[in-house]
Amino acid sequence: MNTSDVCDALLVEHLPVPRPSLRVAVVTETYPPEVNGVAVTLQQLVQRLQAGNHQIQLIRPRQPLTDKDRDACDDELLVRGLEIPRYPQLRLGMPIKRALLAQWSRQRPDLVHVATEGPLGWSAVQAARKLRLPLSTDFRTNFHAYSQHYGIGWLRKPIAAYLRKFHNLADCTMVPSSDLLHDLSAQGFERLMVVARGVDTARFSPVHRSEALRAQWGAAPDQPVLLSVGRLAREKNLDLLTRSWNAMRAVRPDLKLVVVGDGPSRNALAQACPEALMVGAQSGDDLARHYASADLFVFPSVTETYGNVTPEALASGLAVLAFDYAAAAELIRHGDNGLLAPRGDETAFLQNAVDLISNPGLVEHLRERGRATTLTQDWGQIARQVEGVWHQLLAVRQPVVQA
Known part of the structure; x- marks a missing residue:
């Protein structure tokens, strides 16, 4: 069998049959x-x-x-x-x-x-x-x-x-x-x-990190920024977001909180976190820049069917903490590419938040590994x-x- 015959056989046997x-x-x-x-x-x-x-x-x-x-x-x-x-x-x-x-x-x-x-x-x-x-x-x-x-x-x-x-x-x-x-x-x-x-790994990527945007937030290059993205509503467990930020600030008083999103609980969250930056809903490239320009991401919701913000944050190169269910359970291996708390265990969630902000080396490891995880989710x-x-x-x- 000559080279041409071999190539023809490979083409016939190994190329996928197009679906109608x-x-x-x-x-x-x-x-x-x-x-x-x-x-x-x-x-x-x-x-x-x-x-x-x-x-x-x-x-x-x-x-x-x-x-x-x-x-x-x-x-x-x-x-x-x-x-x-x-x-x-x-x-x-x-x-x-x-x-x-x-x-x-x-x-x-x-x-x-x-x-x-x-x-x-x-x-x-x-x-x-x-x-x-x-x-x-x-x-x-x-x-x-x-x-x-x-x-x-x-x-x-x-x-x-x-x-x-x-x-x-x-x-x-x-x-x-x-x-x-x-x-x-x-x-x-x-x-x-x-x-x-x-997840769109081209749009949600660390390459979109913007020092200009961080400067608008008042964040120095070495100052950690905690990001929250999602609808601001009761079912998103926003009280735990507030408590997590406060617990993390006890370790790093300069930690900034940036909240992306809107909804009926926006005013209540702004009152509970008067120092947080409430930047409203973002979309497209603007949303991608907000993700990539932060460092840490906590997601306290326990009512998601999936939670699209989790893979978006991972793809953007953030160190992610979430409850162990939905997208987080599918994508995160605790301590390897993110942190997980048992679903509904707020004490464990808060402890993980403190552990995260206390260990810069862990943060860098999670950021790199989290991004790699999402490359198969095209x-x-x-x-x-x-x-x-x-x-x-x-x-x-x-x-x-x-x-």
Whole structure:
């Protein structure tokens, strides 16, 4: 066999067989320029799927101040939305089951993917079942866990029952971590599959560290900066953030706290931490510079489905402390590339915070190792995983009882 024959054999046997492109209807109540984890990660996924030659129909609420001259996707269906109480910057999509039935009957998608569980998502689930379309969903937000933080804990069980019914109508539900899969499975959720979340390691990178930005914060080159990123709301456990900062300042009185984010608890946090720099919500390159220009990152929330800020902070080269669940449990090895406290153990969390600020050598080690961890979490790889789930679903789909 000559060299040409060998090359031909290698090409035939070892090159992956291209998967056919899919037409997928993606339904969501939130999408950029809205700033939240669901919106940002879904946009990353949609963009990578489009780059992979899949046809995406994006169905979402119209954002009146931003959608006049903007297309988020080549094929969009914009629907009426309703502001969410306490979160006026977010909207719920109104139900449009009849419109979806008409449109999907005219141009049938290969698959429907529903990312959110609001009225728009529910109508999409109902329309997909009516037309017997393959259906996948995402479990992205712990609404039932949030209820206890807003004085409506009595709604926890009804909300959980609704979410279970919603997702059990799907052929599969994607969840971002194995611990969440186990939690939901114990609650009666069916056909669950772990699909990781990605992180943009080019955008979130130590190369974006800005001494000019640090100077605006009043931070000297050798002065440590503690960063917090996320929605400022009760369910984010902001009291523990305050206590962690105070405990760390007992060791390093010059430690600065920079808070990125906005929400209904902003004023309360500003009053509890009057010396903190409250810089509001940031996005895009500005957000990346804020991450990279800090040194330490603590994430005290215990209500995340994943917690996108954890991989973003790791990718940006920060020393990260979080509770041992969701993204942190998936990505962090305690003492190697970050620090973990048992979920809900605030005493251990505070001790870890003190240990972190007390050991500059550990901080440098965690910063380097944390960045390296995220290099395997590229969004292109995640999109290929989702694509594989969908092709598997189409190949072996079992009928689901129509609602």
